[in-house]
Amino acid sequence: xxxxxxxxxxxxxxxxSPAFAAxxxxxxxxxxxxxxxxxxxxxxxxxxxxxxxxxxxxxxxxADWRLTCLLCTELPALDKGTAEVETRPDGKKGIKxxxxxxxKATWGDGTPVTTEDVLFTWTVGKHPxxxxxxxxxxxxxxxxxxxxxxxxxxxxxxxAVCSYAEINDFEILPAHLERAVFEADPATYRNRSKYETDxxxxxxxxxxxxxxxxxxxxxxxxxxxxxxxxxxxxxxRVIVKSIENTAALxxxxxxxxxxxVPGETGLPLDQVLAFEKRxxxxxxxxxxxxxxxxxxxxxxxxxxxxxLRVRRALLHAxxxxxxxxxxxxxxxxVAHNEISxxxxxxxxxxxxxxxxxALAAKLLDEAGWSERRxxxxxxxxxxxxxxxxxxxxxxxSREVLQQVLQAQWRQAGVEVRIVNEPARVxxxxxxxKRRFKSMVLFSWISAPENIxxxxxxxxxxxxxxNNWAGQNxxxxxxxxxxxxxxxxxxxxxPDANRALWAKLQTLYAQDLPNLPLFFRADPFILPSWLEGVxxxxxxxxxxxxxxxxxxxx
Amino acid sequence: MTRFLASRLLxxxxxxxxxxxxxxxxxxxxxxxxxxxxxxxxxxATPADAARLKALYGLDKPLLERYGHWLQAxxxxxxxxxRLYAQPVLTILLPRLGNxxxxxxxxxxxxxxxxLPLGVYAARRPYGWADNAINLFCFAxxxxxxxxxxxxxxxxxxxxxxxxxASGLGPVGGEGWWERLPYLVLPVASLTLASIGGYxxxxxxxxxxxxxxxxxxxxxxKGLGEGRVVWRHAxxxxxxxxxxxxxxxxxxLFSGALVTETMFAWPGMGKLIYDSIMGNDLNVALVALLFxxxxxxAGNLLADAAYAGLDPRISFKGDGA
Numbered sequence: 001x002x003x004x005x006x007x008x009x010x011x012x013x014x015x016x017s018p019a020f021a022a023x024x025x026x027x028x029x030x031x032x033x034x035x036x037x038x039x040x041x042x043x044x045x046x047x048x049x050x051x052x053x054x055x056x057x058x059x060x061x062x063a064d065w066r067l068t069c070l071l072c073t074e075l076p077a078l079d080k081g082t083a084e085v086e087t088r089p090d091g092k093k094g095i096k097x098x099x100x101x102x103x104k105a106t107w108g109d110g111t112p113v114t115t116e117d118v119l120f121t122w123t124v125g126k127h128p129x130x131x132x133x134x135x136x137x138x139x140x141x142x143x144x145x146x147x148x149x150x151x152x153x154x155x156x157x158x159x160a161v162c163s164y165a166e167i168n169d170f171e172i173l174p175a176h177l178e179r180a181v182f183e184a185d186p187a188t189y190r191n192r193s194k195y196e197t198d199x200x201x202x203x204x205x206x207x208x209x210x211x212x213x214x215x216x217x218x219x220x221x222x223x224x225x226x227x228x229x230x231x232x233x234x235x236x237r238v239i240v241k242s243i244e245n246t247a248a249l250x251x252x253x254x255x256x257x258x259x260x261v262p263g264e265t266g267l268p269l270d271q272v273l274a275f276e277k278r279x280x281x282x283x284x285x286x287x288x289x290x291x292x293x294x295x296x297x298x299x300x301x302x303x304x305x306x307x308l309r310v311r312r313a314l315l316h317a318x319x320x321x322x323x324x325x326x327x328x329x330x331x332x333x334v335a336h337n338e339i340s341x342x343x344x345x346x347x348x349x350x351x352x353x354x355x356x357x358a359l360a361a362k363l364l365d366e367a368g369w370s371e372r373r374x375x376x377x378x379x380x381x382x383x384x385x386x387x388x389x390x391x392x393x394x395x396x397s398r399e400v401l402q403q404v405l406q407a408q409w410r411q412a413g414v415e416v417r418i419v420n421e422p423a424r425v426x427x428x429x430x431x432x433k434r435r436f437k438s439m440v441l442f443s444w445i446s447a448p449e450n451i452x453x454x455x456x457x458x459x460x461x462x463x464x465x466n467n468w469a470g471q472n473x474x475x476x477x478x479x480x481x482x483x484x485x486x487x488x489x490x491x492x493x494p495d496a497n498r499a500l501w502a503k504l505q506t507l508y509a510q511d512l513p514n515l516p517l518f519f520r521a522d523p524f525i526l527p528s529w530l531e532g533v534x535x536x537x538x539x540x541x542x543x544x545x546x547x548x549x550x551x552x553x
Numbered sequence: 554m555t556r557f558l559a560s561r562l563l564x565x566x567x568x569x570x571x572x573x574x575x576x577x578x579x580x581x582x583x584x585x586x587x588x589x590x591x592x593x594x595x596x597x598a599t600p601a602d603a604a605r606l607k608a609l610y611g612l613d614k615p616l617l618e619r620y621g622h623w624l625q626a627x628x629x630x631x632x633x634x635x636r637l638y639a640q641p642v643l644t645i646l647l648p649r650l651g652n653x654x655x656x657x658x659x660x661x662x663x664x665x666x667x668x669l670p671l672g673v674y675a676a677r678r679p680y681g682w683a684d685n686a687i688n689l690f691c692f693a694x695x696x697x698x699x700x701x702x703x704x705x706x707x708x709x710x711x712x713x714x715x716x717x718x719a720s721g722l723g724p725v726g727g728e729g730w731w732e733r734l735p736y737l738v739l740p741v742a743s744l745t746l747a748s749i750g751g752y753x754x755x756x757x758x759x760x761x762x763x764x765x766x767x768x769x770x771x772x773x774x775k776g777l778g779e780g781r782v783v784w785r786h787a788x789x790x791x792x793x794x795x796x797x798x799x800x801x802x803x804x805x806l807f808s809g810a811l812v813t814e815t816m817f818a819w820p821g822m823g824k825l826i827y828d829s830i831m832g833n834d835l836n837v838a839l840v841a842l843l844f845x846x847x848x849x850x851a852g853n854l855l856a857d858a859a860y861a862g863l864d865p866r867i868s869f870k871g872d873g874a
Contacts, residue, residue: 035639129609216648429584
């Protein structure tokens with residue numbers, strides 16, 4: 001029977017097998033499947049990528065890395081009077097900012113998007129039992145919201161920060177659908193939200209597309225939203241397929257079952273470089289350098305790494321230009337600082353650490369690691385200059401990079417052992433509780449003009465006393481840097497603000513709390529018939545502008 | 554028989570209870586707190602936020618108390634919610650279980666349909682050219698890594714020939730079984746090719762043993778036809794160890810399907826178990842692993858029942874041992 005079934009299937013296959021997708025349908029293949037659908041529970045790139053087709057945040061950074069209004073009509077500004085510094089009851093300086101919701105904005109069931117939705121969203125976000133992970137925004141940053149009318153509202157923020165206009169994370173909820181669910185029991189709302197129990201309800205969505213079908217772990221189908229107020233989207237159907245194995249994803253692309261693979265959550269760079277060589281003529285392959293900052297986190301409590309000369313020597317001993325060329329086809333630019341040269345606040349002029357083995361050797365000698373035994377440097381106490389480097393086990397690209405680094409440091413007399421861990425362990429305990437001995441290779445993703453306070457401020461060093469909060473895993477302490485990070489939040493006058501950003505980058509380069517390696521480039525593989533896709537290179541997905549995507553005429 | 558079944562069911566309940574506790578303990582001992590993982594990407598989260606969420610998910614309670622609450626709810630039919638998927642555990646799990654059972658059931662049926670005649674044929678003509686060829690095929694099947702075979706099948710039948718779809722459960726919007734059938738072919742072929750070798754070798758070994766037995770010689774001496782001797786007498790006895798292996802394989806089904814499910818983007822239990830463990834989603838991991846235990850127990854029970862059918866000398870009268 002089984003043999004018959006298989007034979008029947010084989011016979012039927014040519015009819016059942018999908019041909020190349022019609023051009024009024026777009027099939028996107030990615031390596032993750034969104035685990036849930038509520039826009040503010042559990043942030044993950046795959047979910048953000050899909051939801052950006054069906055929702056719009058009030059504000060987002062566009063492909064030119066400028067803050068822009070997507071759901072509001074105009075960005076609030078001090079000079080326009082839509083933003084105003086105010087004194088809080090406790091005497092501190094706060095700021096109030098006024099937004100107007102696009103008057104055409106409508107939920108997919110025809111209900112207008114109003115300030116009632118804004119107030120409801122705030123109620124949910126600041127409720128201690130709601131399960132929101134960005135609780136701080138709702139419960140501490142926003143201290144009050146006044147609804148002026150159905151479309152206009154004013155947010156009062158706790159601090160008069162320069163980035164007052166940005167509310168990218170304020171993901172609005174439809175009060176007419178979610179209020180009853182939330183009020184019935186806030187403690188279980190995260191499980192009973194209609195986003196989870198009735199995902200295809202049109203009223204939950206208000207982007208150019210709405211989610212029409214979900215096959216968990218397999219695919220999501222999006223169809224045009226008839227109540228969308230912007231430009232009409234081109235495709236009758238967008239299907240997002242999840243194929244976690246990257247080799248299988250590539251095969252699906254070649255088989256025509258998938259039209260495109262986005263850079264946001266698609267194939268690794270080395271695989272796309274190889275793919276481009278073999279099949280590049282059939283596809284539009286391009287690389288978007290962005291805000292993924294590949295670096296080596298250092299444990300500054302390690303006596304060897306606490307010495308700035310050793311940190312500088314480690315960086316001088318690596319030929320990052322050669323690595324970029326050999327491993328990444330020159331597509332991944334070398335990073336000399338935490339702040340990307342593509343960011344508006346980048347300020348060149350800070351020290352740069354070029355490949356210089358002689359200088360590396362001199363610095364290590366000066367640091368006391370002068371005696372070489374069997375190629376490894378030792379100090380006067382007879383201690384070996386031996387370090388560990390960790391990364392996420394199974395990440396082939398990083399594992400290759402580790403081996404190259406190990407070999408280059410060996411040339412400089414530094415012994416480096418590779419000790420990798422699964423992501424859940426590395427990012428769970430090892431980094432968070434600062435249990436790494438010397439070095440960890442991973443990347444930070446950021447938004448444009450993002451102040452790296454959580455990474456570089458001394459108050460952000462995770463300790464048992466603060467319940468391991470903060471991301472200053474290196475244990476970097478510099479009062480001057482702390483002051484710059486604090487001032488950057490509220491010194492908004494352009495010249496003074498620019499000077500602070502320049503100071504931050506100089507301090508970083510002087511102190512080297514971590515070792516900058518590369519700015520990662522997201523590789524995109526698009527069919528040659530598709531146009532309009534503009535990658536952003538940061539946290540906000542290219543799908544926020546999916547209505548501009550279309551098949552070439 | 555009734556007493557035997559009752560005794561085995563009680564044993565199964567005890568094993569499930571024990572396993573649920575052991576899984577809870579092991580998942581709790583694994584590094585990485587669920588809330589810490591959840592907040593890892595949020596630089597604004599404070600210790601107070603972490604404490605609030607831990608209390609919300611009951612993670613601030615001692616292990617025994619948490620287990621007690623889970624057990625009490627589970628006995629009432631409530632297996633809790635998935636922290637990752639924000640849905641009831643069974644809502645996530647049951648469709649995946651169905652997908653995996655369909656995939657593995659088809660693969661198992663096809664494997665046996667091929668392995669039984671192939672093994673019997675090889676056993677009847679040991680060390681001849683046909684046996685050698687079958688052995689070669691078997692060892693090749695056993696040796697080929699599952700992911701490589703899957704990829705090869707995709708490249709050949711989906712990329713080059715474009716006869717079959719490369720992945721997924723079925724065409725988007727297609728609900729009919731005939732539409733979904735082509736999607737089953739490559740994953741089933743991948744699983745089958747990998748397991749035919751092993752099963753053929755088992756059948757061959759068992760059959761060779763049986764064909765040397767006195768009762769076979771007697772049957773032949775009595776003038777029974779060769780077909781009847783082989784297929785009705787020898788194979789019936791040779792099937793007993795095969796049934797044991799099939800029963801044991803049942804337990805490994807879910808985890809064994811992980812590679813195939815990943816390669817063919819087939820949303821099944823293997824992938825769910827892996828994701829729930831890596832994502833520290835205790836409720837899902839617990840119930841999914843209990844399903845795997847239950848399947849092993851059910852497989853063994855069925856195997857015991859099948860023994861009685863295959864060999865009348867086996868009886869479940871008495872103490873049910």
